[in-house]
Amino acid sequence: MTAPIAPATLPPLGDGPHRRRLGLVAVVACLGGLLFGYDTGVINGALLPMTQELGLTPLTQGIATSSLVFAAAIGALVGGRVSDARGRRTTIVALAVLFFVGSLVVVAAPSLEALVVGRVLLGLAVGGASTVVPVYLSELAPHEIRGSLSGRNELAIVSGQLAAFVVNAILGAQLGHLDGVWRIMFAVCALPAAALFLGMLRMPESPRWLVDHGRRDEALAVLQRIRTPERAAAELADVEAIAAMRQHDRVRLADVLRDRRLLAILLTGIGLGIGQQVTGINAIMYYGQTVLVESGFERQAALVANVAPGVIAVLGGIVALWMMDRVDRRTTFVLGFGLTTICQVLIGIASLVLQPGDPARPIVILVLVVAFVGAMQTFLNVAFWVTLSEIFPMRMRGLGVGVGAFANWITNASLALAFPTLVASVGISGTFFGFAVLGACALAFVLWRLPESRGRTLEALERDVTRR
Incomplete structure (x- = not known):
């Protein structure tokens, strides 16, 4: 590990009520991450x-699952642009409404077509949250704790997924005999959506967004709520100095494609987005019960056993938050892709060597799946x-x-759509061997392209990008 590079001009962060106010902002905003996790995990x-009630086939299972994820890709792309124009806070409030409406449509869906409409609405909200919430937290966070504060959103995501797994297990055990039990599973989503809407109405806008839109006094007022007075003034001056160097016009994609420096950092973000998904993590999060049934568990036992990956994901997220401000980003990614690739190879080997009917097969595969999810969550998901x-200049953030999130979601959606058919055709072993090859490629990409961003202000990172 190398020592973080901190600007000498900023006063210490200090302790006091401003730290508690900053913590409250993070808790409320992370309800967006919780909804992201619940809606993808449920x-x-x-x-x-759902398959039994609606008569789904492997193909329509993939459509029902991936419709949310394809829509999330659009939501991520549009959400970033909307938040640039309308504000981070305003966009999150709108996403809360979308989460609420989408959950109601799914609960009331009489057919696959209506279900897909509801899943698309939820997907737009999930994708928007995946883009806007991390940016909002990053822009409010001081550089000393930006990694752990921004990383709370990923912890909220896996906590939402764990909550979905636990709710599914409880409802499956108690109400599994009801045809509409899956509707109750989706209805739970409406509660945190309402809490996010009400909470964000009282939260501040991003001070960096306010400066970028000429609202200096409002930005200073926000910083004075979440910093000491001395730190607020110094940080505002640093943000304004960079803002004065920017072009006043908002950068468009065409502008980025013509600028070699901006294009390079954009391609890095796209590569990270694809790399995080080709590990196959969401094959476990979406189809974990299916994988465990395929490995030899009974259906109800698989539903309960599926909670284990959710638990290890949350524990890994807690460790990841501790690491974010202590271990370099590049080191974290290298460890993550290395460990997940090893786990994928071992899952493939275990499913080949241990034949169906072998009592050890389901237990061994479950242990390896848990290890894979733990490595993924500890080293890759939060870091991604x-x-x-962090890595983009303000004018194109x-x-x-x-x-980057669009590339992540498109890869995610493609795997979600293909996974049931893939397992049916080549089995667990072939599927996870394929993930291992792709994970090795992602490791090579990180070693080649990823810049180090730990411990540096967003303005310092922007200076580096614009002078390359």
Whole structure:
């Protein structure tokens, strides 16, 4: 590990009520991450009863699952641009409404077509949250704790997924005999959506967004709420100095494509987005019960066992938050892709060596899946969203994060659509061997392209990008 590079001009962060106010902002905003996690994880346990009630095939299972994820790709791309134009806070409030309406449409859906409409609405909200919430947190956070503060959103995501797995297991055990039990699983989503809407109405706008839109006094007022007075004034001056160097016009994608420096950092964000997904993590999060049934568990036992990856994801997220401000981003990514690739190879080997009917097969595969999810969450998931929110200059941050998240969601959706058919054709072993090859390619990309961003202000990172 190398020592973080901190600007000498900023006074210490200090302790006091401003730290508690900053913490409250993070808690409320992270409800967006919680909804992201719940809505992507709930399909894991809802899919089989949904299949029975609606008569889904492997193809339509993939459509029902991936419709949310394809829509999330659009939501990520649009959400970044909307937040650039209308504000981070305003966009999150609108996303809360979308989460609420989408959950109601799914709960009332009488057919696959209506279900897909509801899943698309939820997907737009999930994608928007995946882009806007990390940027909002990153722009409010002081550089000393930006990694751990921004990383709370990823912890909220996996906490939402764990909540979905637990709710699914409880409802499956108690109400599994009901045809509409999956509707109750989705209805739970409406509660945090309402809390996010009401909470964000009282939260401040991003001070960096306010400066970028000529609202200096409002930006100073926000910083004075979440910093000491001395730190607020010094930080505002640093933000304004960079803002004065920018072109006043908002950067468009065409502008980025013509600028070699901006294009290079955009391609880095796209590569990270693709790399994080080709590990196959969401094959476990969406189809974990299916994988465990395929490995030899009974259906109800698989629903309960599926909670284990959710638990290890949360524990890994807690460790990742501790690491974010202590371990370099590049080191974290190298460890993550290395460990997940090893786990993927071992899952493939285990499914080949241990034949169906062998009592050891389901236990061994479950242990390896848990190890894979733990490595993924500890070293990759938190690091990805934090790094994506850090590496882009302010004038293209919404666009850059949106494009990186779009690439992430498109890869995610493609795998979600293909996974049931893939497992049916080549089995667990062939599927996870394929993930291992792609994970090795992602490791090579990180070693080649990823810049180090830990411990540096967003303005210092921007100076580096614009003078390359």
